[in-house]
Amino acid sequence: MKKLALTLTLGVATTGMGLAQGIADMDADGTGNLSVSELQAVYPSLTEEGFTAIDANGDGAVDEAELAAAVEAGTLKTDG
Numbered sequence: 001m002k003k004l005a006l007t008l009t010l011g012v013a014t015t016g017m018g019l020a021q022g023i024a025d026m027d028a029d030g031t032g033n034l035s036v037s038e039l040q041a042v043y044p045s046l047t048e049e050g051f052t053a054i055d056a057n058g059d060g061a062v063d064e065a066e067l068a069a070a071v072e073a074g075t076l077k078t079d080g
Contacts, residue, residue: 023064035060043076050075 026038036051037063054062054070062070070076 007064016080023067031061033059034067039076044075 017022022034023034026034026042026043028038029035036046036048039051039054040046050056051062053064054075056066057063067076
């Protein structure tokens with residue numbers, strides 16, 4: 001899973017390409033967005049409060065733009 005997180009981070013840091021694929025890889029329920037548990041599978045130290053901060057529109061799910069913003073801001077970091 002850490003390899004996926006690194007790939008996701010590198011994709012955002014360079015051209016943003018690969019982010020949609022990264023979400024698809026993490027999106028266990030196929031909704032196109034990420035739940036707190038789906039993000040915690042890659043970022044185990046993510047708390048409910050951290051998830052709420054990332055979920056900018058407050059819809060209870062993290063979309064591609066919210067994930068990109070969180071990675072770019074350094075909010076999501078691998079636990080390694």
